[in-house]
Amino acid sequence: MFGLRKSRVQRIDPCEAVARHARGDLTVIDVREAAELRASGTARGALHVPLALLPIKADPRHPGHDPALDPDRPVALYCAAGGRSGMAAELLMKLGYREVYNIGGFGDWCAGGGQTCR
Secondary structure (H helix, E strand, O other), rough: OOOOOOOEEOOOOOOHHHHHHHHHHHEEEEEEHHHHHHOOOEEOOOOEEEEEHHHHOOOOOOOOOOOOOOOOOOEEEEOOOHHHHHHHHHHHHHHOOOOOEEEEHHHHHHHHOOOOEE
């Protein structure tokens, strides 16, 4: 009755995400809460947009839209383990973002050689 639905969001290899971000070809978004960033750090150069704020910040029609979030630019998201970033990626696709990826968790970013900062 309640089967698992397959996500339309593609996973991206963390090494590819790191390389594309370094070239400036990919916007990386950390959707974790501020306390999680304080505890572990974040990807260097990533935008921090907690999942709860993403519908406002990512929607170009909303007055609170963050201009750094462009539906025409490739985007990759991560959280702690990949669940929230998957939900966030689905949301971005519904908002019309054309190229959206789920990196997975912060550990995946680090394992892919991504630089971090506190």
